[in-house]
Amino acid sequence: MMATVIPHAWRERWRGLWLAVPWWRALAEVLIAQAPVLLWALLFQLDASNAMVRAVIVLIVPVGPGCILWCVFRMRRPPWPWPARLLLYTAMGALVGLTPTLLLANVWQANPQRPPHFPTTWFAAVWLIAFTGAFVISRLGVRLLVIWNGLRRRHLVFALTHAHLLVVVLGMCLVVALLATIEVLTNPNHGVPLQLLPVLFFFFLLTVVVLLIVLPPSALFSYLFANRTTRRLQALAHATSDLRGGDYGIRVPVEGEDEVAQLQTNFNAMAADLERGVRELQAERDTVTALLAARRELVASVSHELRTPVATLRGYLESAREHWNGTPPVTLRGDLEIMARETVRLQALIDDLFTLARAEVSRLELRLAAVDAAEVARRCVASVAPLAWQRGRVEVTAEIMPGTPLARADAARLEQVIQNLLHNAVRHTPPGGIVAVTVAPEGDAAGETAVVLRVQDTGEGIPAAELPRIWERFYRTARSRDGADGGTGLGLALVKELTEAMGGSVAVESMPGAGSCFTLRLPADLTPRPPLPRGEGVAEGELAGSSARNGVAPRD
Numbered sequence: 172m173m174a175t176v177i178p179h180a181w182r183e184r185w186r187g188l189w190l191a192v193p194w195w196r197a198l199a200e201v202l203i204a205q206a207p208v209l210l211w212a213l214l215f216q217l218d219a220s221n222a223m224v225r226a227v228i229v230l231i232v233p234v235g236p237g238c239i240l241w242c243v244f245r246m247r248r249p250p251w252p253w254p255a256r257l258l259l260y261t262a263m264g265a266l267v268g269l270t271p272t273l274l275l276a277n278v279w280q281a282n283p284q285r286p287p288h289f290p291t292t293w294f295a296a297v298w299l300i301a302f303t304g305a306f307v308i309s310r311l312g313v314r315l316l317v318i319w320n321g322l323r324r325r326h327l328v329f330a331l332t333h334a335h336l337l338v339v340v341l342g343m344c345l346v347v348a349l350l351a352t353i354e355v356l357t358n359p360n361h362g363v364p365l366q367l368l369p370v371l372f373f374f375f376l377l378t379v380v381v382l383l384i385v386l387p388p389s390a391l392f393s394y395l396f397a398n399r400t401t402r403r404l405q406a407l408a409h410a411t412s413d414l415r416g417g418d419y420g421i422r423v424p425v426e427g428e429d430e431v432a433q434l435q436t437n438f439n440a441m442a443a444d445l446e447r448g449v450r451e452l453q454a455e456r457d458t459v460t461a462l463l464a465a466r467r468e469l470v471a472s473v474s475h476e477l478r479t480p481v482a483t484l485r486g487y488l489e490s491a492r493e494h495w496n497g498t499p500p501v502t503l504r505g506d507l508e509i510m511a512r513e514t515v516r517l518q519a520l521i522d523d524l525f526t527l528a529r530a531e532v533s534r535l536e537l538r539l540a541a542v543d544a545a546e547v548a549r550r551c552v553a554s555v556a557p558l559a560w561q562r563g564r565v566e567v568t569a570e571i572m573p574g575t576p577l578a579r580a581d582a583a584r585l586e587q588v589i590q591n592l593l594h595n596a597v598r599h600t601p602p603g604g605i606v607a608v609t610v611a612p613e614g615d616a617a618g619e620t621a622v623v624l625r626v627q628d629t630g631e632g633i634p635a636a637e638l639p640r641i642w643e644r645f646y647r648t649a650r651s652r653d654g655a656d657g658g659t660g661l662g663l664a665l666v667k668e669l670t671e672a673m674g675g676s677v678a679v680e681s682m683p684g685a686g687s688c689f690t691l692r693l694p695a696d697l698t699p700r701p702p703l704p705r706g707e708g709v710a711e712g713e714l715a716g717s718s719a720r721n722g723v724a725p726r727d
Contacts, residue, residue, distance in 0.1 A: 190247045190317065197246035198263055201238045205270040208234050212273045235271030235302060242267055243310045260307045268302025327404060331397035332390060339389050403431050407438060419446035480513040537672060541577040541696040542585060544622050545610045551589040552608055555597065564602040567593065572611035578622040579696040580673045588669050591662045592626040592689050600630035600686075612695065620695040621675075627688040633681040641679065642667045 192200075208230055242263065249256055276295040323329040406423050413421045421442060425435045487506045494500040549569050556567040578585070589608070596606040606628045613623045633641060641663050666689075670677045674694050681687035 189244050190313070192245050192247065194246045194249055194259060194263065197242045198266065200245065201242045201267050204241075205234050205238060205267075209270045209273065212270070212277055231271050231274055234274070235268070236305070238267050238270075239264070239302065239306050239309055243306065243313050246310075248314065257307070260310045261303060264303035264306025265299060267306055268299050271302060272299040326401070328394060328397045328401035331401070332393040335393040335397075336386060336390055339385060343385065400431060403427075403435065407431075407435060410438065410442075414442055414445070419449050480517040483513045484510050484517075537581040537584060539579055539581055539673065541698065542580045542582045544578040544580070544585065544624055544693065545571040545575050547582060547586050548589055548608050548610050548624060551586060551593055555590070555593045559597040559606070563597065563600070565597050565600045565604050565606060567597065567606045567608070569608045570610075572609070575610055575612050575622060576620060576695040576697055578693040580675070580693050584669045584673060585693075588666050588691065589624070589626070591666050592691075595662055596626055596628035596630065596687070596689075600628045604629040604686075613692070620697060622693045622695050624691040624693070625688055627686065629686040632683040632685055632687055633679070634683055635681075638679060638681060 249259065251259070272295050275298050276291055279294055280291050319329070319333065323333045403423075403426055410421045410423045419442065422439050423435050425432050425439070487510050491500060491503060491506055494502075500506075549571070552567050552569040559565040559567050593606065593608070600606055606626065609623075609625045609627070611623050611625075613621050643664065667677050670691055670693075676692045678690045678692075679687060680690070
């Protein structure tokens with residue numbers, strides 16, 4: 172714990188030293204540091220001994236360039252306009268350069284080799300101007316360095332360019348330092364310490380000039396070289412932001428085969444997986460929302476449909492109990508018949524709901540086998556036709572095309588589906604109309620054979636706006652709701668669920684005033700087998716369906 176906290180604390184303390192104090196404090200720190208040297212230069216007369224000259228030259232470095240660099244790096248930028256700041260920097264440079272200028276003037280004054288009439292005042296003025304200019308230039312350089320550091324922190328291209336330029340600058344400084352050392356060691360005329368200053372100053376100027384010549388093309392080359400990589404990273408960063416904002420279809424072009432290209436490839440794969448996952452989640456959400464809405468609607472519809480027969484039963488039972496005075500009331504038989512019909516209706520509704528619920532969770536028991544759909548259709552027509560003609564003068568016919576193969580289906584469920592469609596068609600066909608059942612083979616483009624069963628009527632038809640909803644549970648068309656025997660709205664939902672559970676499909680075509688045509692398609696069973704006895708395709712004891720039992724199979 173301490174090993175990680177202490178270095179971080181020291182690093183923060185080190186960063187807090189630079190560009191953090193006001194200008195007057197930075198200037199005060201420098202002047203306090205220069206005060207002893209300044210007093211020594213003013214109060215004591217320097218001699219021309221080599222030891223004294225060497226000491227002065229050694230002191231010039233910390234009190235001159237050293238104090239200038241300390242002051243410019245410690246001071247934060249004043250919140251003033253740039254002319255005021257430039258004037259402040261000039262005044263501060265003159266104050267900071269006063270001490271090293273006095274030292275150099277005293278050394279020059281004590282030098283016996285100086286020209287006898289050389290103006291020492293001008294010598295000091297030149298050095299003071301040089302130190303002042305160095306302060307101003309250093310402060311401007313610090314400002315440029317701050318701007319450059321901000322750029323390289325925010326943009327990788329400038330960070331890479333900075334790393335390359337830093338290598339160039341350090342290499343150039345090492346080369347110049349080596350040349351200066353060789354010059355000083357090999358030239359005997361530079362043995363006098365005072366004569367070292369022009370040499371060092373020459374190499375300093377040489378370093379500056381070379382850097383000014385070398386750095387611009389190096390910076391341009393580094394920028395162009397780094398921009399190729401950073402451009403791909405920048406595009407990846409923009410794509411990441413778009414992905415975070417919800418644009419899951421965003422992709423980046425993969426360029427090259429390096430690590431950045433691998434990162435781009437991984438990003439595209441991640442974005443594709445995320446888009447697929449989000450799409451699946453949205454689909455699941457929509458499905459769950461639809462199921463919840465359908466469940467709420469189902470509960471409301473079931474409650475409404477169950478309320479009517481239960482209320483009827485309760486009403487007749489209470490009436491019979493109130494009028495029972497030791498002997499049965501005269502209306503008891505009729506009341507019992509009504510209650511029996513309501514009980515059958517209630518039982519049919521419960522059976523239909525149970526069948527739909529089991530089909531929805533794929534737990535409906537089906538015994539799929541080779542079934543003669545034509546024979547099942549004949550039997551259903553034979554049971555419905557007399558009642559349809561007796562009650563509504565509606566003719567029900569069956570037409571079987573030759574060569575119709577056996578269908579693979581559950582015989583009992585198939586009969587339930589046909590019964591529902593027939594009762595639905597008869598109920599919505601006016602007197603004098605016809606309901607025709609057709610069974611025929613049909614081949615598709617893939618070469619597979621299906622058994623197609625059509626129930627077509629000449630009834631009132633279904634409006635086009637209501638066709639997509641007729642398969643919904645408890646949905647009834649406007650005419651069904653207005654009629655006296657509109658059904659419960661479960662017949663067609665049962666037809667769809669049972670047909671699809673047997674591997675088939677159901678469709679409808681209808682036109683108001685021209686009738687409707689419901690089409691069932693069941694897979695054919697083409698396995699060779701001996702012909703079955705007539706009527707054996709339907710299992711004994713199987714119910715034909717609750718709707719067939721009570722004679723009501725709603726269209727909607």
